[in-house]
Amino acid sequence: MTMSENTLEELKNILRQFALERDWEQFHSPKNLSMALVAEVAELVEHFQWLTEEQSRNLTPEKIAEVELEIADIQMYLVRLADKLKVDVLAAVEKKLAINAEKYPPDKVRGSSKKYSEYR
Amino acid sequence: MTMSENTLEELKNILRQFALERDWEQFHSPKNLSMALVAEVAELVEHFQWLTEEQSRNLTPEKIAEVELEIADIQMYLVRLADKLKVDVLAAVEKKLAINAEKYPPDKVRGSSKKYSEYR
Amino acid sequence: MTMSENTLEELKNILRQFALERDWEQFHSPKNLSMALVAEVAELVEHFQWLTEEQSRNLTPEKIAEVELEIADIQMYLVRLADKLKVDVLAAVEKKLAINAEKYPPDKVRGSSKKYSEYR
Amino acid sequence: MTMSENTLEELKNILRQFALERDWEQFHSPKNLSMALVAEVAELVEHFQWLTEEQSRNLTPEKIAEVELEIADIQMYLVRLADKLKVDVLAAVEKKLAINAEKYPPDKVRGSSKKYSEYR
Numbered sequence: 001m002t003m004s005e006n007t008l009e010e011l012k013n014i015l016r017q018f019a020l021e022r023d024w025e026q027f028h029s030p031k032n033l034s035m036a037l038v039a040e041v042a043e044l045v046e047h048f049q050w051l052t053e054e055q056s057r058n059l060t061p062e063k064i065a066e067v068e069l070e071i072a073d074i075q076m077y078l079v080r081l082a083d084k085l086k087v088d089v090l091a092a093v094e095k096k097l098a099i100n101a102e103k104y105p106p107d108k109v110r111g112s113s114k115k116y117s118e119y120r
Numbered sequence: 121m122t123m124s125e126n127t128l129e130e131l132k133n134i135l136r137q138f139a140l141e142r143d144w145e146q147f148h149s150p151k152n153l154s155m156a157l158v159a160e161v162a163e164l165v166e167h168f169q170w171l172t173e174e175q176s177r178n179l180t181p182e183k184i185a186e187v188e189l190e191i192a193d194i195q196m197y198l199v200r201l202a203d204k205l206k207v208d209v210l211a212a213v214e215k216k217l218a219i220n221a222e223k224y225p226p227d228k229v230r231g232s233s234k235k236y237s238e239y240r
Numbered sequence: 241m242t243m244s245e246n247t248l249e250e251l252k253n254i255l256r257q258f259a260l261e262r263d264w265e266q267f268h269s270p271k272n273l274s275m276a277l278v279a280e281v282a283e284l285v286e287h288f289q290w291l292t293e294e295q296s297r298n299l300t301p302e303k304i305a306e307v308e309l310e311i312a313d314i315q316m317y318l319v320r321l322a323d324k325l326k327v328d329v330l331a332a333v334e335k336k337l338a339i340n341a342e343k344y345p346p347d348k349v350r351g352s353s354k355k356y357s358e359y360r
Numbered sequence: 361m362t363m364s365e366n367t368l369e370e371l372k373n374i375l376r377q378f379a380l381e382r383d384w385e386q387f388h389s390p391k392n393l394s395m396a397l398v399a400e401v402a403e404l405v406e407h408f409q410w411l412t413e414e415q416s417r418n419l420t421p422e423k424i425a426e427v428e429l430e431i432a433d434i435q436m437y438l439v440r441l442a443d444k445l446k447v448d449v450l451a452a453v454e455k456k457l458a459i460n461a462e463k464y465p466p467d468k469v470r471g472s473s474k475k476y477s478e479y480r
Contacts, residue, residue, distance in 0.1 A: 172293070
């Protein structure tokens with residue numbers, strides 16, 4: 001159970017095996033996994049909610065060590081969900097990158113938070 | 121700007137470039153990015169909230185095409201956030217996998233949603 | 241500090257006083273309060289994420305005792321946020337009820353989850 | 361269908377009637393309603409995610425008009441959820457206020473975001 005190739009593909013297989021060994025497949029409906037993602041993202045948000053933006057840019061190493069485990073949880077549930085839906089995460093990312101490149105032309109959206117918000 | 125290597129590392133660089141060209145770095149504090157992640161995960165949840173678990177396992181191709189773009193958005197903001205915090209996503213995943221393997225021994229948690237919930 | 245009148249108006253004043261006595265006003269920007277709401281709603285979601293819908297309808301009294309405190313947290317942050325924005329929650333609710341009554345005519349949306357989703 | 365008494369109790373009855381007339385009770389399991397709350401809170405968050413805290417304190421009237429409808433949605437789903445769980449929202453709030461008063465004594469938590477975070 002190592003990530004020898006360090007890829008999302010490898011991670012997908014590790015998580016499949018992990019769920020299988022624990023008979024957890026039954027809980028991993030896409031609906032439930034989307035809820036689990038909410039919970040994990042909220043744990044991330046909790047780290048930042050009372051900080052200023054500036055403080056959020058300058059976390060202590062101890063804080064980073066906590067935050068990185070929340071990031072890991074999100075990544076893992078995201079890969080699990082994609083697997084259950086037979087979605088290739090990186091192929092989906094490529095599609096979305098192409099959409100965004102067209103939707104947000106640099107000349108039109110540069111540097112304005114107002115424009116940024118409107119465009120999104 | 122293609123994902124020739126199909127890795128999170130490549131994605132990190134693409135997203136950096138994308139933000140740079142639009143002068144969006146100023147909006148991408150970790151605090152703000154954690155909020156953006158919430159919004160994206162919620163869009164995912166919206167697809168599933170009125171479905172039964174069974175229905176969520178059997179989405180139409182049209183629905184999958186929508187859901188995969190939400191998955192892409194989450195992946196992209198997650199990589200962006202990790203980049204701003206100098207966190208290596210896959211290294212963090214490896215740490216978390218080791219923690220989980222110890223925390224949820226198969227013999228103790230197998231197949232019981234009650235045990236599953238308690239253990240989590 | 242009792243809710244003698246049991247109204248959201250009374251709650252607004254109690255929460256103002258609570259924040260004032262602790263010098264917490266500084267943290268209670270609408271932005272931050274919206275993040276706090278996410279965290280509280282996620283704690284609610286965590287109670288339900290691995291349950292079936294049927295199980296979620298039949299919680300034990302112990303579970304209800306936990307869930308009701310999450311509901312309280314959400315209500316409190318919602319009132320706090322509305323106060324900071326000078327929004328009257330119940331007046332806003334009346335506006336939204338009128339919008340929904342027009343948007344979802346019973347004859348058109350009755351009993352179909354598909355229609356329900358589309359309409360929403 | 362008016363909120364003549366302007367209370368959460370009245371709102372509970374209005375929402376019951378609204379769901380009944382549309383045969384939506386079947387979708388309103390506590391599990392599903394918790395997901396709907398996530399979606400609504402996220403719509404709120406979206407208004408604030410790229411704003412500074414200062415900007416979030418000074419919304420335009422147009423923005424307030426949008427945000428107040430999100431607040432209404434959250435209030436409505438919260439009351440609906442509490443109703444399905446037979447939870448009295450304001451009684452739950454009273455319990456939580458008592459817990460918080462004990463948990464956060466003014467002398468110990470005053471004015472420090474660090475302490476605030478730790479205490480929470």
